[in-house]
Amino acid sequence: xxxxxxxxxxxxxxxxxxxxxxxxxxxxxxxxxxxxxxxxxxxxxxxxxxxxxxxxxxxxxxxxxxxxxxxxxxxxxxxxxxxxxxxxxxxxxxxxxxxxxxxxxxxxxxxxxxxxxxxxxxxxxxxxxxxxxxxxxxxxxxxxxxxxxxxxxxxxxxxxxxxxxxxxxxxxxxxxxxxxxxxxxxxxxxxxxxxxxxxxxxxxxxxxxxxxxxxxxxxxxxxxxxxxxxxxxxxxxxxxxxxxxxxxxxxxxxxxxxxxxxxxxxxxxxxxxxxxxxxxxxxxxxxxxxxxxxxxxxxxxxxxxxxxxxxxxxxxxxxxxxxxxxxxxxxxxxxxxxxxxxxxxxxxxxxxxxxxxxxxxxxxxxxxxxxxxxxxxxxxxxxxxxxxxxxxxxxxxxxxxxxxxxxxxxxxxxxxxxxxxx
Amino acid sequence: xxxxxxxxxxxxxxxxxxxxxxxxxxxxxxxxxxxxxxxxxxxxxxxxxxxxxxxxxxxxxxxxxxxxxxxxxxxxxxxxxxxxxxxxxxxxxxxxxxxxxxxxxxxxxxxxxxxxxxxxxxxxxxxxxxxxxxxxxxxxxxxxxxxxxx
Numbered sequence: 001x002x003x004x005x006x007x008x009x010x011x012x013x014x015x016x017x018x019x020x021x022x023x024x025x026x027x028x029x030x031x032x033x034x035x036x037x038x039x040x041x042x043x044x045x046x047x048x049x050x051x052x053x054x055x056x057x058x059x060x061x062x063x064x065x066x067x068x069x070x071x072x073x074x075x076x077x078x079x080x081x082x083x084x085x086x087x088x089x090x091x092x093x094x095x096x097x098x099x100x101x102x103x104x105x106x107x108x109x110x111x112x113x114x115x116x117x118x119x120x121x122x123x124x125x126x127x128x129x130x131x132x133x134x135x136x137x138x139x140x141x142x143x144x145x146x147x148x149x150x151x152x153x154x155x156x157x158x159x160x161x162x163x164x165x166x167x168x169x170x171x172x173x174x175x176x177x178x179x180x181x182x183x184x185x186x187x188x189x190x191x192x193x194x195x196x197x198x199x200x201x202x203x204x205x206x207x208x209x210x211x212x213x214x215x216x217x218x219x220x221x222x223x224x225x226x227x228x229x230x231x232x233x234x235x236x237x238x239x240x241x242x243x244x245x246x247x248x249x250x251x252x253x254x255x256x257x258x259x260x261x262x263x264x265x266x267x268x269x270x271x272x273x274x275x276x277x278x279x280x281x282x283x284x285x286x287x288x289x290x291x292x293x294x295x296x297x298x299x300x301x302x303x304x305x306x307x308x309x310x311x312x313x314x315x316x317x318x319x320x321x322x323x324x325x326x327x328x329x330x331x332x333x334x335x336x337x338x339x340x341x342x343x344x345x346x347x348x349x350x351x352x353x354x355x356x357x358x359x360x361x362x363x364x365x366x367x368x369x370x371x372x373x374x375x376x377x378x379x380x381x382x383x384x385x386x387x388x389x390x391x392x393x394x395x396x397x398x399x400x401x402x403x404x405x406x407x408x409x410x411x412x413x414x415x416x417x418x419x420x421x422x
Numbered sequence: 423x424x425x426x427x428x429x430x431x432x433x434x435x436x437x438x439x440x441x442x443x444x445x446x447x448x449x450x451x452x453x454x455x456x457x458x459x460x461x462x463x464x465x466x467x468x469x470x471x472x473x474x475x476x477x478x479x480x481x482x483x484x485x486x487x488x489x490x491x492x493x494x495x496x497x498x499x500x501x502x503x504x505x506x507x508x509x510x511x512x513x514x515x516x517x518x519x520x521x522x523x524x525x526x527x528x529x530x531x532x533x534x535x536x537x538x539x540x541x542x543x544x545x546x547x548x549x550x551x552x553x554x555x556x557x558x559x560x561x562x563x564x565x566x567x568x569x570x571x572x
Contacts, residue, residue: 032516073514075501094486094499096516 030404031154033066034074034097034121038114039082044107048139052105052114054409055143058183059161060101062406063147064382064399065154069097082117089124097121101150112136116146118153128153140185160377164421165384166190166199166207167395170414177209177222182377182420184395184408190222198239201421202266208240208249219251219268231268239284242266243291243311244333244422250274250285250294250311259283261296263311274313286329286338287311288356295319295329295338306340306354320354322361328373331356332380333422337400339364339374339383351385353400364402375420376400384408384418456553471557472530485553486518488544490528494536505539512547523551 038053040046061068075091082102092100100119105112111133118128130149134142144161151159163182168175174195178187190199195212202208207222208230219231219240231237236254243249247266252259253273259281264271275282280300287294291311298307298316303324309316320326325343332338337353344350349370353362365371369388376383381400386393390407392414398405469491488508489497496505503511512518524544528537541552 067516069516070514073511073516075498075503075511088500090499091501093484094501094515094517096518096520 030067031065031099032069032096033060033099033101034069034092034095035060035101036074036076036080036103037071037078038103038105041104041106044136045105045112048107048112048136049105051139052103052112052143055140055183055185056103056147058409059144059147059159060150062183062397062404062408063151063160064404065151066099069095082115084119084124084126087119087124089119089121092119092121103146107136108133110136112139112142114142114146116149118150140181140183144181157379160379160382163378164201164205165375165395165418166201166209166421167418168197168199168416170416174212175416177207179207179222180410184410187410191220191227196220198417200239200241200419202242203244203246203422205421206242208242210238210240219249231264231271241285241287243287244289245291248291248311250287252283252285252296254281254283261285261294263294272313274309274311275316284328286331288331289333289335295331297327297329306338308356319356319359320361321359326352330375330383332376332400333378334380337380339376339400341372341374351383351402362401364398365405368405371396373417375418376422377420378422382420384420386416386418456551469527469529470531471527471555473557485521486515486524487527487555488524488540490526490532490536490540492529492531494532496540505543508540509543509547512544512549515547518547518549521551522549523553524549525553525555527555 035057038049040049057068060066073095075094076088080087082104087100098121100121102117102119104115107113112135113131113133115129115131117126119125120127128149130146132142132145132149134145141162147161148159151157151161160182164179165182165184166177166179168177174193175197176192177190177196177199179190179201180187190207191209191211197210199207199209209220209222210217211220214229214232217236217238218229219237220227221230230240231251233253237251238254239252241250248263249266249268250261250263252261258278260273261275261282262271262273274294275298277298277300280298282296282298284297285294286296293308294311295306295308297304301318305318305326306320306329307316308319319338320340323342323344327341329338329340336356338356339351339353341349342352349372350366351364351371351374353364354360365387371385371387374383374385382397383400384395384397387396393416395408395410395415395418396405397408469489487499496503496508498511518524526540528540544552
């Protein structure tokens with residue numbers, strides 16, 4: 001299908017045998033990974049062990065590479081050592097593990113230090129040892145750093161665990177926008193009070209969003225704690241999207257009868273109208289990773305569909321031809337796929353991807369409530385989205401091909417419009 | 423099973439099928455048992471295996487081995503587990519759940535009841551294929567005397 005995605009996992013490069021695991025595609029099999037509860041060396045570390053442990057378990061289980069084995073099945077002595085010579089690997093083989101991860105945690109003043117060791121269970125050998133540290137109050141970040149090291153070991157790519165999400169949470173009166181870790185934790189308020197929605201994270205970590213603070217929708221920009229208006233015109237401005245280089249923004253401006261796509265400089269200067277279809281709606285722009293094209297939604301053909309056009313304007317080309325209600329496109333940083341929400345024949349919203357070159361559509365979700373608003377991770381392997389499968393709309397992640405759908409461990413609430421910082 | 427024969431008047435119909443329900447209840451349903459010859463499997467825990475003349479199955483790849491020694495201690499591989507924990511240990515065990523199969527390596531002196539208990543735990547955990555490890559049958563009939571475990 002696409003060569004870039006078929007990157008091969010390189011388990012234990014030291015082994016002479018050829019790599020056997022593919023990270024995606026029909027032959028993909030998540031690697032069975034046993035992760036033992038972290039060992040602590042002092043009381044200071046003990047106080048943070050649980051938080052680190054939770055974050056690491058979520059990282060391993062949600063990233064789609066691993067089958068995280070149930071600790072209840074473990075046969076090894078809880079006090080088993082952390083070096084290859086002190087580990088009885090038979091006990092790990094017997095729970096189905098191919099990879100064993102052990103973590104030691106120590107505190108040093110207000111710093112936490114984590115040593116992670118990764119073992120090939122079949123070879124009975126240590127394959128990776130990493131040491132990371134972080135302030136004690138950032139225990140989760142220490143976990144994410146360690147998980148990234150493991151992710152990189154297997155994929156040769158930077159893992160998603162230190163990236164950020166922006167999302168909207170419903171309040172009694174409106175909606176608030178937050179910026180959080182990749183797992184939805186450590187939320188930082190970006191804009192609270194009134195109705196704030198459709199956030200987007202720029203390459204420098206800035207957050208753009210749509211707010212009704214001044215009565216009608218305007219575009220706002222949040223940077224390091226301060227939010228100010230960016231686009232406030234006579235018309236309704238919605239759906240800001242930063243170009244991958246951060247130099248331009250795309251958004252839509254609507255009046256009573258139509259909505260058109262605009263591209264402007266990052267400071268909103270020199271806006272240019274790219275679509276010109278009076279009486280039709282053009283909205284939800286999403287940049288291609290090279291910054292040369294935009295995907296957007298238009299109803300010019302009668303129903304909302306995903307279209308592509310050059311970021312300099314010019315003719316738009318229709319991309320989706322199935323379904324009669326396709327919206328919220330997001331372009332994979334790998335370039336080949338666009339994920340979008342579609343209303344299917346049973347009036348349920350579900351997620352699909354469309355191949356940019358071939359137009360081939362792949363279904364990702366089915367029969368699990370409404371699933372909407374996909375956004376790709378920076379490495380293109382994961383998607384964050386919302387789902388109503390368990391009641392109110394919740395944040396979920398899954399792999400780009402629809403596997404391993406996992407709810408984010410966030411507080412109860414109604415969430416919408418997640419966006420992954422790329 | 424509830425299909426009755428013909429549409430005659432009530433009271434005049436005959437039950438023309440065998441009612442298998444009691445039989446299903448009685449058996450450890452779907453528990454498939456087969457024989458595995460011992461030399462193929464090296465275990466750390468020492469037990470006296472029974473001899474058996476049944477056609478043995480060749481143990482091809484490594485399945486989980488459940489050992490019960492003469493003093494009724496239960497081991498998964500080399501790790502001792504409590505009998506009451508066995509079901510959960512097997513239910514959560516990714517290897518057992520993927521294979522749906524394990525080998526039972528139990529001492530010949532064990533009471534039948536203990537073996538049934540162990541096999542029932544495996545069956546409740548969804549491991550429906552149990553290979554009974556035996557000494558190879560067909561070897562000379564005069565078997566050498568076995569030393570008993572203390």
